[in-house]
Amino acid sequence: MTLANPNHVFRALSDPTRRAIFEELTRHGEQTVHALTRYAGVSQPAVSKHLTVLKRAKLVRHRRDGRETHYRAQADALAPMVDWLDRYGAFWRERFDKLEGLLNRMEP
Amino acid sequence: MTLANPNHVFRALSDPTRRAIFEELTRHGEQTVHALTRYAGVSQPAVSKHLTVLKRAKLVRHRRDGRETHYRAQADALAPMVDWLDRYGAFWRERFDKLEGLLNRMEP
DNA sequence: ACAACGCATAACCGTTTGGTTATGGTTTAT
């Protein structure tokens, strides 16, 4: 899996509508643009553009099926953000390091 | 500690210059606006404005000392972002839950 | 065949953003 530009990931998730779309896809799985439009509360073209931004960040993948396009969340594309938090979120890093140490000792 | 609006946190960290400032403060501790300006590669007013945005997200705190203002990173303000990742980063949550389970069993 | 649907793209628009230079207020140094 090719890592997306961290910039794209942070940028994509800075918009609440885009986060809502990603959250919806995470909670309820693959959905069409039509379904997402009903959910998002903005026009269909707006949703399409948001999906383009999420695509650039590799946060969603799509699958064409006839006239429909199904989108699904690609959670592991969050890796750059997790990495960043791991490096710069001190309290978090501490907590995580402790846990990771444990895991490594138990699953070598 | 009052939690900042998640929107403000995501928004603040969506800009690479702002992330760089926050990273610098995390790595090398408290610094004046002057020092940050030399580091950031943009004008001093630009840095001041970035610091205002970071302040709004509670990601930095400041301390006046004569004519200088010292800023420092406030890493626990990243909590809303960590929470979000915990909820919507599936692979991550899974990994973390496993680790947390271990920790709880070992440190009750 | 043809009407309707699903989606992406184009064209457009007001607002926000990230940058600049200019200015002014407070504090320090000479």
Add this chain to the structure above:
DNA sequence: ATAAACCATAACCAAACGGTTATGCGTTGT
């Protein structure tokens, strides 16, 4: 006392953003 330093704010600007309506192309239903 005066000059210089530090910082925030104001004023300004081009570009990016998030939204809209209009359009067009492929697909499906009748």
